[in-house]
Amino acid sequence: MEITGEDLKQFFSRSRHLMAVCDDRARLIAVNPAWLEATAMALSEIRGEPLCHLVHEEDARLVEGVLRRLEREATLDVRLRRRKGGALWVELSLFREERRARLYVTAVDISVRVGEEEALAAGEAFLERLHSSVPQAAFLYFVSEGRSVLLSQEGLSPLGYRCSRSLPVASILHPDDLPVVRALPERLAPLAEGQSTEVILRFRHRDGRYRTFLVRETPFRRDERGSVTQILAVAVDITDQKDREASALEQACRDDLTDLMNRRALMATLRDFLEKGDPFALSYLDLDHFKEVNDSFGHGRGDALLRQIGRRLSESAGPGDVVARLGGDEFVVLMKEMADRRVAQAAAEGLKEAIETIGSSTDGISLSCSIGVALFPEDGRDGEALLAAADGALYRAKAAGRSCIR
Incomplete structure (x- = not known):
């Protein structure tokens, strides 16, 4: 069964990925609806514009350089301009077709990935200052995805782990403490007001034993509406303190x-x-x-x-x-x-x-x-x-x- 020109038109118009077609001088001929929706641009505004004009001004030279050297295809991370300001991080793929003198462009939204990388970098800078006084374990929690990323393993040394980001936080959490983590949405209200919350969690040592940590949660990043999107959780090992309290209670x-x-x-x-x-x-x-x-x-x-x-x-x-x-x-x-x-x-x-x-x-x-x-x-x-x-x-x-x- 052959793919017809109509099939390609339907794919171009209905795809959720951002797509564009440029001429041999990399000037825009057409973009699909997904591109216009993501950038809030009208086709009349950008038709005929060079591709490098569609990206953030700081990325324009990068795109120009890649286009000068482009023989067949290339991929790069750039920011697309948006009508209301700001930019959309995308993975831009370029494919040059010599026979028709066309440049085909696709863009995949990588805003989440870039945001994570920026948050990790910011978190590490913050923790560098934090660890200069007290070594602590720190996690970055992404609210919309419901997952945590280990930023620093300093405070996890009592658990015998050396790896950092490759260690899934949930994999070392005591099963009975999972409801505490799942109840995080209930703690978003005070976090949204800038308050910190504290919970007690137990993490598994490499030898199978569990140690107890006091975890303080604070808002770390918000979206344009002010909603908390990322939470920084700093964990302090309080096992010895808890053991002393349990011993004192036992004695009492x-x-x-x-x-x-x-x-x-x-x-x-x-x-x-x-x-x-x-x-x-x-x-x-x-x-x-x-x-x-x-x-x-x-x-x-x-x-x-x-x-x-x-x-x-x-x-x-x-x-x-x-x-x-x-x-x-x-x-x-x-x-x-x-x-x-x-x-x-x-x-x-x-x-x-x-x-x-x-x-x-x-x-x-x-x-x-x-x-x-x-x-x-x-x-x-x-x-x-x-x-x-x-x-x-x-x-x-x-x-x-x-x-x-x-």
């Missing part, structure tokens, strides 16, 4: 003597149990006559026994159960999936025997305990109510002669 939630959960941590865990809504039991333990141990053997021996009791309770508790020390000689065990009071009391009996076994194996010391058991939701629907119910049951166990369960 641990009993200094037994290393079990303390009251604060117990109440937080109790809230988690309640939010899940599954039945569970709360056993409230109190050692019988423990003051006599301290009086007879000293507080050092008493503390050692409390640590041993904490370990024994942890070993005797079921999978997923939680053991805490409220203070003094009082302990609490949260027992998961306990809906039957008899089953819960049988489990508490196992805890009681574990503690009393310690006493029987310790020369001169006799240990026993009393336990009060409360069930959720039967005995209370919040933490304070459950603790009060278990404390009441414990009081009844003490009143019944101690060393028993109620």
Whole structure:
């Protein structure tokens, strides 16, 4: 099937690429609608004009030089003039046909690519100044395309990477942090007003571990309407700081003597149990006559026994159960999936025997305990109510002669 002249006319008129035809002296004969639309020019304004007059004045000499040397074809990046000022960056392809003494021209819009290159250059210049004080990782985020480009890898050295722009940012991001990145459009409003936003992201080390970064986002480039088109994100490694905070929080939630959960941590865990809504039991333990141990053997021996009791309770508790020390000689065990009071009391009996076994194996010391058991939701629907119910049951166990369960 042959291509006809009509086919070529249709292609020329309907193509979305910019096309032009010039005579043997590179004067414009025709352009397609895409060219006129992109430059906002009328055909009557540019017909007969030399091709070098259609480009930005700073690129005119480049085009003239290429045309003088052109034998067959050439490609160059130039800026086309637009009616309303400014310029459109294009990749200009020239093809000379000797037989018809024609010069065929096509232009592909490369504004985005050039804009990226300019932004990268500007970003690097900015980061050179930034890195003179604090080494940081920096990313340039292109809003319309939804992608990030790594500008500097200085701050990524803790991750063990040496490559820079060839490293896709998303490839080293923790999967759970992807929603934070996807929520960037929600942060565009404050960014558009010139404000900075901060997010916490985790990036993967080459060995598979993750490190935590504080990422500050600021508007970097806007379009002619003032909308933010590029965002500069500067990342600072805060892993060590976060580890210290986590360690401090862990310490704040641990009993200094037994290393079990303390009251604060117990109440937080109790809230988690309640939010899940599954039945569970709360056993409230109190050692019988423990003051006599301290009086007879000293507080050092008493503390050692409390640590041993904490370990024994942890070993005797079921999978997923939680053991805490409220203070003094009082302990609490949260027992998961306990809906039957008899089953819960049988489990508490196992805890009681574990503690009393310690006493029987310790020369001169006799240990026993009393336990009060409360069930959720039967005995209370919040933490304070459950603790009060278990404390009441414990009081009844003490009143019944101690060393028993109620």
